Amino acid sequence: MNNDSPIFLGTAGWSLPREHWAAFASEGSQLQRYAGRFAAVEINSSFYRPHRPATYAKWAESVPAAFRFCVKVPKQITHERRLVDCDELLARFLSECGELGEKLGCLLLQLPPSLALDPASAARFVEALRARHEGPVVIEPRHRSWLDAETLLQQARIARVAADPAPFAEAARPGGWTGFRYYRLHGSPRIYYSAYGGDRLASLTERLVEAPKGVDTWCIFDNTASGAAVADALHMQRLLSAHWQAVEKLPTLPLLR
Structure with a gap:
């Protein structure tokens, strides 16, 4: 594995379509x-919906030490309050998901298409x-309009997602803080269906492995509606392992950590 630029590969949710069960252990919970x-x-x-702190703690206890969770920020904050007057909601959410401990890999803020940048409220949030x-x-x-927030995002160490399909051309590439990359493939x-x-x-694999040294890179497949996400993630896992085997002359790895 390339430890200089870790790649965290996975899907949105951990549901396992029956047709792919053979690729996973037969024992244990789905997670x-x-x-x-x-x-x-x-x-x-x-x-x-909120999850109890005990639920997050249980999830954290059930996965390997190197496993990481990304937690999506509640719609009450992003879509209903639209980042305004939501300090109490934010504090409660962070208290809940904080029970993941060191296995909390990152937070995801997905904004509604109608939410244009308001510099003052964005800075306060x-x-x-x-x-x-x-x-x-x-x-x-x-x-x-959020392209105008690049300086704010860089200063606050917030990375902008590289999304597919991209709502505007620049959204197809990573932006914001350069110390973290997150590819979100819908x-x-x-959308949500196509493999x-x-x-x-x-x-996509070529884009993932071009990350600068020391930059954690996430790749999450969100095309879960028809089960394509797991198939795509398994395929990409094989491509990444083959790449590292060729570059580093290491045995093919079954897992990515």
């Missing part, structure tokens, strides 16, 4: 079986967030 194969997962359910949380944060804005042309296929996965 345990999933974590035996992949290095990371994105928790999307936190966007819709970022200040409130950073006063409570020092770990990696990624943001997925879907309004092009499926295209049919990526061999050629596109090979191209």
Whole structure:
């Protein structure tokens, strides 16, 4: 494995389609079986409803030491309050997911397409967030005006997601803070459904391995509606292992850590 630029590969959620069960251990919970194969997962359910601190703690206890979770910030904060007057909600959310401990890999802020950048409110929210949380944060804005927030994001160490499909051209590439990269692949042309296929996965693999040394890179497949995410992640895992085997002359690795 290339330890200079760690790659955390996984899917949105840890549901395992029956047709791919053979690729995972037969024993354990779905999360345990999933974590035996992949290095990371994105928790999307936190966007819709809160989880008890004990639930986060249980999840953390059930996965290997090197496994990492990305937790999506609740829609109450991003879509309903639209980043304004949400300090109490933010504090509660961080207290809950903080039970993941060192296995909390990053937070994901996905903004609604209608939310244009308001520099003053964005700065206040970022200040409130950073006063409570020092770990990696990624943001997925879907309004092009957020390109004007690059300086704010860099100063606050918040990376901008590289999304597919991209809501605007620049969103296809990583932005914001350069010390962290997060590729969020929703499926295209049919969002949440379409599989990526061999050629596109090979191209994506090339983008992942070009990350600068020391920069953690995440790749999360969110095309889960028809089960394509797991298949795509397994395929990319093979491509990455083959790449590292060729470059570093190491045996092919079954797991990515």
